[in-house]
Amino acid sequence: MERPFVIKEQGLFSDQQKLEISENLDLKNNFKLGLSFDNYGQLWSSYYIGIDWLKEKESYIAVEPKIENLDYVKMFVHCLHHPEISKFLKEVYHIDFQKPAIETQNASWDVTPFLVVHFISLIETITKQGLKSNYIVKDENLNGKIKGKILFSQQLKKNIVSKREDKIFCRFQEYSKDCLENRLLKKALLFVQRYTTKHLDKQKYKHLLQKQNRLLPVFDNISENISYSEIKRIKINSLYKEYVEAIDLAKQILIRFGYSYFNADNKSEKKFPPFWIDMSKLFELYVYSLLKDAYGSKIIFQLSDDGKRQTHGHYGDIDFMKLDEKILLDTKYKDSYMQRGKYKIEDIRQLSGYARDWKVLKKLNILSNEKVIDCIIIYPNKTSENNFKDRELKEEEIFQFTKFYKCGIKLPSK
Structure with a gap:
């Protein structure tokens, strides 16, 4: 079996590990796992988790979540509750099917649900618009x-x-409508159904399973018969954006299961393609979904009113605005905020810049430069509530700065 080098996300490698890894480490190839050397020559991992080859078929890197028993799959699934969030899911993860699979003894890895959730969200969008012919x-x-x-x-x-x-x-x-594109989508959807039935807890993933079951009847008059050569021939006009993404995901799903329903049933899978998950981005979208649960349209996320991503300010992108209270909110996937009175000065400076940007102020309908805006940093905290409903967002004041607060959110556990 290949030799693993295991480290926690945002962790520091030991000198011995650094010495052994440096011989094979290509930072360009391992960039998505966030590996880097600091100014003192120390090797660190960043905000990414996942597995990737160091030396193909000999050794690999595994970066695990810094939060024990973190259910990152449940975080990802929760983003599916809001269609305006699901369009950003592709930014959260990447799976490399071009490289050989890695055999690992870590039973906690789970990347297939990311493909499943993303695919279902795209199929939902496609069926609302109507299947193409x-x-x-x-x-x-x-x-x-x-x-x-x-x-x-x-x-x-x-x-x-x-x-x-x-x-x-x-x-x-x-x-x-019984064209190759729709046949491929139906075949992948049937693989997804087989997988979710065998592997996902019906109560825990109730919302996802309900959505999947609503989508299947749309394909009743579509055949699932499609050959490998026909799949390779499929070409989609780039104007059909969701179709392009969904076809690509459908191919990845079939590859993931080796084109066999038996593999979708297999519960003892220990081989995974190299993959990475951007935990900082996932945390941002998860918080967005919780804020939408609590406040609905009062929350804006790097978006204009017509739903297109835009830069709110001249200074940069603010994560969230709460329009009714004229509050700026920013997510920081950093456990250092868990300690009372602790903060990162670079985060304070960044949020201060947003709060003084005229473009941001105009969005909040603030015309006077004398008003100081409330700024809130949202961070992971295992002792906090797991939602924002009926909560005071200005949970804890950062005393060193005027109208600066932080608010913890408890992340789901397995």
């Missing part, structure tokens, strides 16, 4: 008419030899 090639023995072109070899074999003079065997094109 496309031309499909049909071979059919028609009764007394010609359509397209006659297939003379089949006509001879099936009709002339058997003296069926009323039949003509033709090949023609038909505009239909």
Whole structure:
């Protein structure tokens, strides 16, 4: 078995580990796991978790969550509750199917649900817009008419030899929803259904399973029959943005299960393709989904009113605005905020810059430069509440600064 180098997210490697790893470490290839050397030559991991090869088929890096028993899958699934959030899910993770799978003894790794959740969110969007149609090639023995072109070899074999003079065997094109693209989506959706039925807790993932079961009937009149060569031939116009993403994900899902329903049933999977999860981005989107649960449209996330991402200020992107109270909120995936009175000065400076940006102030309908805006830093805290409903966001004052507060949120555990 390949040799693992295991470290916690935002962790420091020992001198011995650094010495052994440095021989094979290519920072360009391992960038997505956030490995880097600091100014003192120390090797650190960053905000990414996952596994990747150091030296293919010999050794690999595994970066685990810094929070014990963190249920990062549940965080990801919760983002599916709000369609305006699900469009950002592709920024959270990456799976590299071009590299060989890594065999690991760590049973806690779970990356397949990310593909499943992302795929379901895209299928939901597609079905709301309506399944697209496309031309499909049909071979059919028609009764007394010609359509397209006659297939003379089949006509001879099936009709002339058997003296069926009323039949003509033709090949023609038909505009239909039963096209290759939709067949692939249905096949992947059936794999997803098989996987979720066998592996996901029905109560814990109730919302996800309900959504999946609503989507399947939309494909009732679509065949699941599609060959590997047909899958390779599929090309989607880039104008169909959701289709492009969904087709790509459908291919990844079939690869993940080796094109076999049996593999979707397998519960003892120990091999995983190299992957990374951006925990800082996941935390940001998870907090967004909790804020939307509590405050609905009063919360804006790096978006304009028409739902398109934009830079709110000249200074940069503020994570969230609470419009009714004219509050700025920023997520920091840092456990240092758990200690009373602790803060990171670079975070204070960043949020202070947002609070003095005229473009941000205009969005909040603040016209006077004399008003000091409330600024809140949201951070993970295992002793806090797990939602924002009926809570005071200005939970703890950061006494060194005017109108600066921090608010903890408890993350889900396995």
